[in-house]
Amino acid sequence: MTAGLTNGTQRTDVAIGRLSWHEARAAAFAAASTLPSKRVDLADAIGRVLAEDVLALHDVPHYASSAMDGWAVCGDGPWRIVAGGIPLGDGTATAIVTGGLIPSGTSGVLRRENAIVDRGVLTTESGEPSPGQHIRLPGREALRHERVIAAGVTVNPAHVALAAGCGYDTLAVFGRPRVAFVFTGDEVVERGIPAPGMVRDSFGPQLPALLRMFGAVPTSSRRVLDSLADTVAAIGADSGAGEVVITTGGTGDSAVDHIRPALAEMDARMLVDGIGMRPGGPTMLAQLPDGRYVVALPGNPLAAIMGVLTVVAPLIAGLAGRREPTLGSAMSAEDLLGKDGVSVLMPYRLVAGEAVVDAWHGSAMMRGLAQADGVLVVPADGAEKGDVVETVALPWN
Secondary structure: OOOOOOOOOOOOOOOOOOEEHHHHHHHHHHHOOOOOEEEEEHHHHOOOEEOOOEEOOOOEOOOOEEOOOEEEEOOOOOEEEOOOOOOOOOOEEEEEOOOOEOOOOOOEEEEHHHOEEEOOEEEOOOOOOOOOOOEEOOOOOEOOOOEEEOOOOEOOHHHHHHHHHOOOOEEEEEOOOEEEEEEEOOOEEOOOOOOOOOEEOOOOOOHHHHHHHOOOEEEEEEEEOOOHHHHHHHHHOOOOOOOEEEEEOOOOOOOOOOHHHHHHHOOOEEEEEOEEEEOOOOOEEEEOOOOOEEEEEOOOHHHHHHHHHHHHHHHHHHHOOOOOOOOEEEEEOOOEOOEOOEEEEEEEEEEOOEEEEOOOOOOOOOHHHHOOOEEEEEOOOOEOOOOEEEEEOOOOO
């Protein structure tokens, strides 16, 4: 059995009004309004979601071309070699390269390696070419106005090459969500080894890079003292300059936890007020009157990343026009105890094709996640060895 989990006979750990883990994911995705689209240069479209179908602007290829290096010939051989650029008559041939324009009158292309040239006369013993052989006809890959890329796909380099071949210089893609960060905690130090009672900042170097992996654009980072006024000012800064604010820490109910009071003072509408999961249960999602979303992550490192995977990933996907992130599955290599009323998220490694929970899965530990293949979503009633359990993918794997 996995240490650190209770067996379902304990009291519920879900506060009244908290959403289940699955409900929180769905609520975060549903809350997002897809950002407006705009046209960008082809290279800038890679990694973004296509907002419009791509229809070929011309036949592809748009002219008859050679599929081989060799000779364009007319009729049966032998052929008299003539200069290029003129229509071919019966019994004549001219040199051609792959992709070259097929001269008028060409009946086929003879590959260079099968050609015999002697004093201006071309012959072959290969039997080539049959009528139309090695000729790429116009429209073979796509006809004009044919849809070649469907809206909604995430643009990759091959899409860009295809769009260029179909005559495009720009593509219409949905916007990339802009994210600002507010890091709280008087006890946090940004460099060196912290003194007793202090902790090293693990969010500043990590979260902006992690959000880029999800397709967002980090815009700013602020570190605030544990005061309500400073917290309100930091969250309220840069109104209109982005779509999402992510805060870390301060999600509890103590005298130094100011996120909830700050959201109340700012008239934020609470969309996810805590989640039935461990770790990361205090994660919140709210929307400010100016339309920006605020994701409040717990202060413990692993708990915060579980909040990112649960709330931030689907929110960013919805804003960027992507589909809701899907879940995977893996077979558990061991019995896993549940936690009454909550889903337990645990980093795992694949060993011989089965999921083995990492030993370092405490809410403040990052060692397990750093070497994990993914995250297991253990249901409240647990799982037995051999059970198939839902998983969340890590964006760096």
